[in-house]
Amino acid sequence: MKLHREGLTPQMREYDRFFDPADLNYQPYLMYFHHPHFTSQAINTDRSGFRVSVGPDGEQASAGGAVGPGPVRVITGGSSALGIGATHDRNTLASLLWSRYAPSRPWLNFSGRCYNSTQEVLLFTLYRHLLPEIDEVVLFTGLNDLTVGRLPEWQQGDHGAFFFCGEYFEAMDDLRDRNRKHSKVFGRRAERNRSRIATFDDVRHDIGQVIDSAAELTLRHLDTWRRVAGPDTRISYVLQPMFLWMGKTWSPEEKLLFEEIDRISKLGTWQELYGDISTPEVAREFAEAIRVGCEKRGVRFYDLNPVVADAVTADDWIFVDRAHYTDKGHDVVAGLLAETLGLS
Secondary structure, three states, X not given: OOOHHHHHOOOHHHHHHHOXXXXXXXXXXXXXXXXXXXXXXXXXXXXXXXXOEEOOOOOEEOOOOOOOOOOXXXXXXXXXXXXXXXXXXXXXXXXXXXXXXXXXXXXEEOOOOOOOHHHHXXXXXXXXHHOOOEEEEEEEEOHHHHHHHOOOHHHOOXXXXXXXXXXXXXXXXXXXXXXXXXXXXXXXXXXXXXXXXXXXXXXXXXXXXXXXXXXXXXXXXXXXHHHHHOOOOEEEEEEOOOHHHHOOOOOHHHHHHHHHHHHHOOOOOHHHHHHHHOOHHHHHHHHXXXXXXXHHHOOEEEEOHHHHHHHOOOOOOOEOOOOOEOHHHHHHHHHHHHHHHOOO
């Protein structure tokens, strides 16, 4: 039987191909990034893997491709900022801001699928040299930092855990084993001290601790953003709208898609996996921690969840899943983002 996902959101097939773990584009320092020169009807990337943005007259720009003389504007974050769910590059937040809602400057998409705040700022640091003057940076993010903040303590280290870090630790253990001399301890070969890939039973259950650690890392990285972007660049942190954080009632299409995703998921339902960080209360607590830190750093802060919630109805189909937007969702969010931040 044909899935609702295939009928309602056929573009997601292209994102499945884009995210194929068998062909993941591993990168030094970043761990992974997008495929360079990926082409499809839904998503296209440049020579470095950055998604292409489309301007008001159909012109294109990207960090690793064509960039005008400047100034330019940058939007960064995880897969929601990247534009997962959009049927075309022109329907992402970066493109809608450039073409419709804040067209005075080109907008470049500096987002990374599954990136946390460490990888977001590192990506910018590594590729800043490709860009001219920047007058605006918008960090449209938050969910991934809380998600990886739940991973076990042994995966956190000095810079926080990240998606696929279990695989990283396993690979490093294998490398260590290949280079280790097989010494004997009291007549027995020393046992391998292998790390393990965390399961959802291993995650942190103290949500207050998760919020605190995610906020601390995020604010630390905002200090780096300020230094790398420059003193004259305006920086805004925007807590991304997420279905459950908004408290939205699902539309008929959202109901079909969300129930189907939960039913076919091999790992478990969203509630089983992420329910403890998906409440509006958690979003408000995290938002308050970030807001206070942003004030101290001269960074503007906005929680877009209540703004979008007030602008849509239960019948509005704006999510393809609980974190990513339809074309209509991208348009609603882009318009409200420009209005809330005072962009032109």
